[in-house]
Amino acid sequence: MNSRRKFLTSAVALTAGTMLAPAKTFAASPKIKWRMQTYAGPALAEHVIKPAIEAFNRIAGEEMQIELYFADQLVPTGELFRAMQKGIIDAVQSDDDSMASPTEVTTFGGYFPFGSRYSLDVPVLFNQYGLDKIWKEEYAKVGVKHISAGAWDPCHFATKKPLTSLKDLKGLRVFTFPTAGRFLAKFGVVPVSIPWEDVEVALQTGELDGIAWSGITEDYTVGWSKVTDYFLTNNISGAWIGSFFANMDRYNALPDHLKELLGLCLDTSHYYRQWWYWGGEAKLRVEGSDMKLTSIPDEEWATVEAEAHVFWDEIAKESPTKAKIVEIFKKYNDDMEKAGRPYRYS
The missing domain is CATH 3.40.190.170 (Bacterial extracellular solute-binding protein, family 7)
Incomplete structure (x- = not known):
């Protein structure tokens, strides 16, 4: 496995310009630059995060740009929380469980067995039943901003x-x-x-x-x-419970209008997954070969x-x-x- 891993790492490095297809940036020297890493590999990131980050970069222009990195590209997924907390990276898309969050909510991120039946259960649990408040409080204790949570696939x-x-x-x-x-x-x-x-x-x-x-x-x-x-x-x-997080100091340093823009763009990612997974699960059961x-x-x-x-x-x-x-x-x-x-x- 170790030798295969080295081969795969080399292959990724050689094809970084094509296979990884990073999110586009729209300013050469923005006033603010963030690095975000997602749990997702390149093919999945094309759907679950890349369009939202490109939208943010287009609108923010010279004020701010976010460089997007894929699964394990900067740090292993299990080290994402610590890297973000220390400011090595600025933001993360992941579930709490995979990134080894040291918070009280970690067990419930990702797949909490039979906690949800449909994807709409997740935003309702967060926005109407109080989970959002708990997540924000728990992450604030450890210097991380919990931006928002959404539903992924079953x-x-x-x-x-x-x-x-x-x-x-x-x-x-x-x-x-x-x-x-x-x-x-x-x-x-x-x-x-x-x-x-x-x-x-x-x-x-x-x-x-x-x-x-x-x-x-x-x-x-x-x-x-x-x-x-x-x-x-x-x-x-x-449905999987996944979230967007940011280093608290870096997030607090943003002007209010960029905080709002970031939240709106990341919400488009949550919305995209709602219908992309819901329709895809049915279509591929019927038509997948x-x-x-x-x-x-x-x-x-x-x-x-x-x-x-x-x-x-x-x-x-x-x-x-x-x-x-x-x-x-x-x-x-x-x-x-x-x-x-x-x-x-x-």
């Missing part, structure tokens, strides 16, 4: 072998998020942590049996659909969801803040169940 398995029963999960070596891996280990899954750019090779060589990192849109976009054979329609979360769809029976999968609620209670015992967040998830999901169709289908 979390599904894409694997080399078909999954048709819970027993098929046992021993499955899977690339996934830390909290999702901690939960899936209860069912015999072996979570594997490697750099994002190594995943495709690891699937080809058999070092990974699959991934539980995304939905089907991302599998096709980044090429994982070419190195896996099956897609499990059951998911462990309806790379992977065969499989399912685990509902009655079996119901035991996974029941175990998730036990997992929530385990998390709640870790601190008062985590307990407060778990209560918000419980309240929200209870409200959605009581609201009935179309919010929840029993």
